[in-house]
Amino acid sequence: MSQAIFSVFLLVLSFNLGGSLAAEVWQTWCVAKPSTSDSSLTDNMDFACDHVQDECNPIRKDTSNPCYNPDTLIHHGSFAMNAYYQKKGRHHWNCNFDNSGLISIKNPSYGSCVYTGGDTFMNLTSAQGKWCVATPSANNQVLQDSIDYACNHVDCSIITIGGPCYDPSSLISHASVAMNLYYQATGKLDSSCDFNGSGLIVIIDPSYGNCKFEFRQ
């Protein structure tokens, strides 16, 4: 009986500690911008895996490795970039990769594939902003569903032919633009970047070239 009360006490104590620290300690991850070219993804992956060595094993070519599938450059590149970011101490510049990295405050892990995370000291209240993008492992069906869902609610003309975000014409790049338009238009609630678990909230602007990712205060 007294042990149970003590457990409750510990639970309340740790909850309170967690609450007061929440403003400054966040788990963060690094992923590639959805618009990153295949050649840059390959360069990032080679550079990162050269530094982290064995930590790239989960994506190496063997279907028994937990992160080999989906076998896409956006996921493999992101996985390697994240391993590098974590190993180097999670400074924002460790996720820069020539402006092709995004720091995520949502975990990109899926199934048995773990993107290692870690505590990051930062003040999100003073962060520049938040945007929503598709997670690197999202499959084409989920990406298409997200585009259909978002564009049913917001004007997606910027991802149509001739629009500033049409290129690169990949599902993950188009889906990310559409998901972000929806997220910004619906008050940036965590739930408006869920998209059946395929959305990541990032704190670096995913804009590229002439494609401006919407940002509302």
Ligand SMILES: *[C@@H]1O[C@H](CO)[C@@H](O)[C@H](O)[C@H]1NC(C)=O
């Ligand atoms: C976070 O930043 C905001 C705005 O700059 C500031 O008002 C607030 O006191 C900071 N919070 C912490 C815990 O440092």
Ligand SMILES: *[C@@H]1O[C@H](CO)[C@@H](O)[C@H](O)[C@H]1NC(C)=O
């Ligand atoms: C979530 O998945 C369901 C079932 O596949 C689909 O009908 C729905 O459109 C999806 N929602 C979003 C926001 O993509």
